[in-house]
Amino acid sequence: MRWTLKPKPDTITVSTLSDKLGVGLPVARLLVQRGINTFEEARKFFRPELADLHDPFLMKDMDLAVERIEKALENGENIMVYGDYDVDGTTSVALMATFLRSRYPNVATYIPDRYEEGYGVSYQGIDFAADNDISLIIALDCGIKAIEKVAYAKEKGIDFIICDHHRPGSEIPKAIAVLDPKREDCKYPYDELCGCGVGFKLIQAIVRKNEEPEDILLPYLDLVATAIGADIVPITGENRILAYHGLHVINVAPRKGIKSILGDRKQVTITDLVFIVAPRINAAGRMKHGLHAVDLLTEEDELVVKGFAEEIETFNTDRKSTDKIITEEAKKQILELQEEERLTTVVYNENWHKGVIGIVASRLTETWYRPTLVFTKSGEKLAASARSVKGFDVYEALDGCREYIEQFGGHKYAAGLTLLESEYENFKRKFEEVVSASIDRKLLTPEISIDAELELKDITPKFYRILKQFAPFGPGNMSPVFLSRGLTDTGYGKCVGGDKTHLKCQVRQYENGPAFDVIGFNLGDKLDLIKAGKKFDAVYSLDENTWNGNTSIQLKLKDIRESV
Incomplete structure (x- = not known):
């Protein structure tokens, strides 16, 4: 994973906004990063009003x-x-x-x-x-x-x-x-x-x-x-x-x-x-x-x-089992064709269910982190769903291959297309050429975009209460991601879950500082990094955990690495 720390916003703007809103500097920094610099902009952000919809x-x-x-x-x-x-x-x-x-x-x-x-x-x-x-x-x-x-x-x-x-x-x-x-x-x-x-x-x-x-x-x-x-x-x-x-x-x-x-x-x-x-x-x-x-x-x-x-619950159950089977078949095809070295993932099977190829494309993108196309037969033609990696416009890439495509449409990160079966190999070659010529190689490594470095002592109930009001979260306003350095496990670190793939621990930053529970889904293989009092850096978001009627703030890990 690439850790990318966003640039620090202007100190004076942050300080002024902090004073006007009566919030701490960490909250004010997050707001300025989101383009919110004034009291009025903050009011519209925290209290969106239907009256502000455009004519x-x-x-x-x-x-x-x-x-x-x-x-x-x-x-x-x-x-x-x-x-x-x-x-x-x-x-x-x-x-x-x-x-x-x-x-x-x-x-x-x-x-x-x-x-x-x-x-x-x-x-x-x-x-x-x-x-x-x-x-x-x-x-x-x-x-x-x-x-x-x-x-x-x-x-x-x-x-x-x-x-x-x-x-x-x-x-x-x-x-x-x-x-x-x-x-x-x-x-x-x-x-x-x-x-x-x-x-x-x-x-x-x-x-x-x-x-x-x-x-x-x-x-x-x-x-x-x-x-x-x-x-x-x-x-x-x-x-x-x-x-x-x-x-x-x-x-x-x-x-x-x-x-x-x-x-x-x-x-x-x-x-x-x-x-x-x-x-x-x-x-x-x-x-x-x-x-x-x-x-x-x-x-x-x-x-x-x-x-x-x-009825729809039944459809969804069928969809889950179908996409699981097809995903495994697609992964096997990629490994058998020894195509892991390519900058694109393009797979085809005429019997794959057209209704789930978009989901399969998303799963393959998660695994190999490449612009991905999954094809199946649709009548006399082939149909595909395309998915991309963050920062790369797959719609533009398809436009560069249009000589081999019958029809295509979509967005930067997700698109669909149809082509003649006779053009499949030509298209596959051209798509690899177009992507190879235009993609920045660093985009092929998943990126964690970090909003700010944070001291654990700054994570107070008031801070988290305001943070929740940043919702609804999504593209353009993602749930804030933080970096804290020099953390140590208080001695409870272990792997949890049925297959022991998740990491659970409790951390402190300083000897007498506050301790926080931590959960890291699919990070069980990093347990060694936190053993024996080793110091480590963590990237995480915040959420609440309720256990036995008690609710506390916990760190939801995205990645950890050894402190330098």
Whole structure:
């Protein structure tokens, strides 16, 4: 692991902010590092307000989108809400469909089949709309590259409104309205919204145009927060406001579908959404069909919700066992082909389940820490999920291989593509060439980014209480990571867990200083570094541990090394 300590922020700014807020210097340093330099910026950070959301009409084409929807409602048209089969797509469809149905009955939902139709807007979906006298499709979390599909729909008398957040190509579809803050000609002040976030801005615009109270939008924020967490967008700016209030909705009055997944869990965090809710919503589209997730998220009847939740739990169990088997097969393939020396990981098996190749790509990236692609057969073509390492843009790398690709799309760290089987070897060679020519070799070693060096004596209940208010955490506002040097184990160090892979100990920095419990998951092999009173440096985050009714602050290790 590479330990990278962030530069110390300006001392005078830190000191001034510390005085104004009445907080210690360690807290003030963390705030300044996050770009928070004034009392007003700190107020907005700690108390995000819905009133600070941007005017939705600042987004290009928003007026056209609202006008077209109002026209559809006035004329009694049939509307179809169309979305991708992942968490961002299904929450977007649930949000838009629920909102429109609250004021109008003729609203259908459509999620493409991952296996029959693939990602994004499909010809089958448009044909379904035409067969059912649907004249307006609102596409969410997809559509920004659907040039031919939108033209095809137009020939059939169907209009499109696109709400997307992926990077556009060189051409924008000729839809009635294309809402995408990443459009070069869009001057919207924040371009990191997820697909569900763009959908939320559209319903906010409708409410604002009708001069309705905007608090009627609050019940939709649980869906937006779930999508923000699952889609790994930065939790800054508007996303922070939406996630903060969405978590509040989930903790106070969640929709029945989300509650059925979370059970009686209290004080739900973004982490819970990412690791508990999102995999289950995703499992529907991976193992069966994304509409199962939409049904769960829109149903009001508790008995029906219970049935949907049990069904989705089964999908998730199947997904876990499938991805475990495929991950092992992929690792074996890499070792047999002796490809560990390559700067990329590209594997293929025509029988791998298309629904889990993205998860497998993530697991392989964790193991070999290389830009990774996992391919499987999809109809007559090959489909792949791509994952990257921190700091490397895999979308740009794929763009450099486009001569061999049929279709691709996505983000800096995650993308998808299809190609002809005959081009697989050519693509594999070219991808290695492009990555080798452009990647900084140090990015191939995992990095721990450290916010600040900290003395253990500074870890007080007040310090931790303020730290918790930095949440919700995520990209752009990660949970703070600290470095403390010259620690010693108080004599309780041992390996724990069923397979003894975790490290547990208690540490002090100075002889009479405070002692803290420490847990280091998967760090059991470093036990020798802390034995016999050896001094060591530790990188960690802070959390709480409750044992026998007592709650204390503990250090959650990321890595340790011998003190110099």
